[in-house]
Amino acid sequence: MSMAELxxxxxxxxRPKRRRGRLLPYLLSLPALLVCIAILVPFVTAAIYSLxxxxxNLPYLRGFIxxxxxxxxxxxxxxxxxxxxxxxxxxxxxxAELLLGLGIALLLRRPTRFHNAVSxxxxxxxxxxxxxxxxxxxxxxxxxxxxxxxxxxxxxVHDFKWASDPSTALFTxxxxxxxxxxxxxxxxxxxGLRSLPRQPFEAAALDGVPASFVFFRITLPMLAPYIIxxxxxRLLDSIxxxxxxxxxxxxxxxxxxxxxxVQAYLEFFQYTNVGRSAALLMILWLITNILxxxxxxxxxxxxxRAHGHA
Amino acid sequence: MDHSSLAGRIFRGIALAMVLVFFMFPIVWIxxxxxxxxxxxxRIPPRILFEPTLANYEALISGQLRTAAGNLQISFMRNLMxxxxxxxxxxxxxxxxxxPAAYAFARFKFRLGETIAFTLLxxxxxPPLLVLLPLSLYYQQLGLNDTYFGIVWVYQLIALPLILWxxxxxxxxxxxxxxxxxxxxxxxxxxAFTRIAVPLAGPGIAAAGLLSFIFCWNNFVFxxxxxSADKQPVTVGALAFVTASGIQYGQIAAAIVLSxxxxxxxALYAQRYLVEGLSLGAVKG
Numbered sequence: 319m320s321m322a323e324l325x326x327x328x329x330x331x332x333r334p335k336r337r338r339g340r341l342l343p344y345l346l347s348l349p350a351l352l353v354c355i356a357i358l359v360p361f362v363t364a365a366i367y368s369l370x371x372x373x374x375n376l377p378y379l380r381g382f383i384x385x386x387x388x389x390x391x392x393x394x395x396x397x398x399x400x401x402x403x404x405x406x407x408x409x410x411x412x413x414a415e416l417l418l419g420l421g422i423a424l425l426l427r428r429p430t431r432f433h434n435a436v437s438x439x440x441x442x443x444x445x446x447x448x449x450x451x452x453x454x455x456x457x458x459x460x461x462x463x464x465x466x467x468x469x470x471x472x473x474x475v476h477d478f479k480w481a482s483d484p485s486t487a488l489f490t491x492x493x494x495x496x497x498x499x500x501x502x503x504x505x506x507x508x509x510g511l512r513s514l515p516r517q518p519f520e521a522a523a524l525d526g527v528p529a530s531f532v533f534f535r536i537t538l539p540m541l542a543p544y545i546i547x548x549x550x551x552r553l554l555d556s557i558x559x560x561x562x563x564x565x566x567x568x569x570x571x572x573x574x575x576x577x578x579x580v581q582a583y584l585e586f587f588q589y590t591n592v593g594r595s596a597a598l599l600m601i602l603w604l605i606t607n608i609l610x611x612x613x614x615x616x617x618x619x620x621x622x623r624a625h626g627h628a
Numbered sequence: 629m630d631h632s633s634l635a636g637r638i639f640r641g642i643a644l645a646m647v648l649v650f651f652m653f654p655i656v657w658i659x660x661x662x663x664x665x666x667x668x669x670x671r672i673p674p675r676i677l678f679e680p681t682l683a684n685y686e687a688l689i690s691g692q693l694r695t696a697a698g699n700l701q702i703s704f705m706r707n708l709m710x711x712x713x714x715x716x717x718x719x720x721x722x723x724x725x726x727x728p729a730a731y732a733f734a735r736f737k738f739r740l741g742e743t744i745a746f747t748l749l750x751x752x753x754x755p756p757l758l759v760l761l762p763l764s765l766y767y768q769q770l771g772l773n774d775t776y777f778g779i780v781w782v783y784q785l786i787a788l789p790l791i792l793w794x795x796x797x798x799x800x801x802x803x804x805x806x807x808x809x810x811x812x813x814x815x816x817x818x819x820a821f822t823r824i825a826v827p828l829a830g831p832g833i834a835a836a837g838l839l840s841f842i843f844c845w846n847n848f849v850f851x852x853x854x855x856s857a858d859k860q861p862v863t864v865g866a867l868a869f870v871t872a873s874g875i876q877y878g879q880i881a882a883a884i885v886l887s888x889x890x891x892x893x894x895a896l897y898a899q900r901y902l903v904e905g906l907s908l909g910a911v912k913g
Contacts, residue, residue: 342732342736342817343732343733343735343736343738343740343741344732344738344740346728346729346731346732347728347729347732347733347740347741347744349724349725349728349729350725350726350729350744350748350788350792351740351744353725353748353784353785353788354744354747354748356781356784357747357748357751357759357785358747359766360758360759360760360761360762360763360766361751361754361758361759361762363762363765363766364758364759364761364762367762421643422647425640425643425644425647426644436644436647436648438896438899439648439651439652440647440651441895441896441899441902442651442652442655442892442895443651443654443655444895444906445842445846445888445891445892445894445895446655446846446888446891446892447845447846447847447848447862447863447887447888447891448846448848449846449848449863449864449866449867450846450862450863450866450884450887450888451654453866453867453870453880453884454654454655454658454884455654456870457658457661457877457880457881457884458654458657458658460877462670463669463670463672463674463877465657465674468672468673468674497650497651497654500651501651502906505902505903505906506903506906506907506911509903509911509912510911513912544911547907547910547911548907551907554753558755558756560756560757560848560849561848561849561863564848564849564852565848565867578755579755579756579757579849582755582757582761583757583853586757586761592761592765595757595761596758596761596762599755599757599758599761600758602755602758603754603755603758606753606754606755607750607754609753610750610753610754613753614746614749614750617907617908617910620907620910620911621797621908621909621910624797624909624910624911624912625797625800625801625909626801
């Protein structure tokens, strides 16, 4: 590559200059390195906390207890509840957003002025702060004046309590998540769809191939890298969802929506149990780390293609 | 491949209309609510036609809420100012730190560079609380808790990976031959960087900056943990606002409108770059 040429031009005869040329990339990236270290230090600290009995209200009890915090989780129904709710929340949101996002991207596929205007409008929910989006839906689902409560009332469903009823809380929060994040999947898939080569579709049209065959045998396989990248992006964010759940119900009613990060937040600030909170987050990190390794590989491949190095 | 049959077109039209209603209705409805008095909001059935009032906005801007229980002081404008301050400072810092590093990562292959780039990327996907909770304890010891500097510093977690990876892509797309020729004419690398590379990557840098601003603005959990009332941005402030006693629903709606308007306007302005920004440069729009 032309990278080599640039390195060669750095090799100017005079010596001190050459050394500076070699140091240059390190000097330029030094501040970024500092930020990295500033992230890694708390991360390592959290790992250490997770191996300690560490409660802010009982500092004198603090001590190393090995993996006891983790072992305690095994027999703790609250932990299994958190794991289950997080996985259900993630599965439901990602599947719903993927199907809906793909559907909308297909509807908007042809780049007409109207379709482009619609796709720009759909960016607005995505650019709304998720915590604020939760507030918007809270106002709309308020039992005394919320428009949505009124509308389901017209449909004959009275006393629909949305986020404050254990049986509908998950549905309500998922609805907000879908409202905010479906446009994310949609715009990635739309960009993917529009970048697909035209020839296979033109050939299929000439041969009179049925639309369902075109969709399942041409469109979907060619779109697969985009679908995988977009879903992994969402998967990683969704299993860590905090803003929407916290702003909507703070994990309630009861422990109905106690997803990982909300539970860890409450362990830390409400029960002041730093060790347990850290152990919980380490488990979440382990899950996301496995996922993000898969993710980064896919993302790099797609990125290389986007920047023409494939 | 065109679904030009009449039934197909009708189906697509209905589907698109439903999509638009689902995604636009909440925004429109909250906007309407923000111009209503409490009596108008509580009316059943709700009406779309009403006599608009600016009282909610006036109360928020003046910071004086008149309620049945008496006057209430609120600091919502302070939250709004904090959001502007924190987001702009974070983006400026991230650009100063990130653009030279992105240039180094794009132009020189060196192992440390790759390691930094990937560490920042993988922490983009790590649970934020994992870093934040221990950090809040460190901050207490260092006296950084509840300082603008401390919050701007953690916002680098949001802004820096974004700027690094997007701007790096833009630098990689510029042929090094141009800088090469410029350097052969006797200019230093610094001149090549500031006069050639940065201007050519300008749109990418601007887009990455705008996007980081939006994401910093929209962040909730960092400030929830690290900031007290007088340093809080709107995302946290609005939530506290809802639970404050005596607040009227129209005022909540107005607060929501004020807190989302800046990012929505920026998003519309930068929409060409959003696809690239959201995918960290993996998908080109």
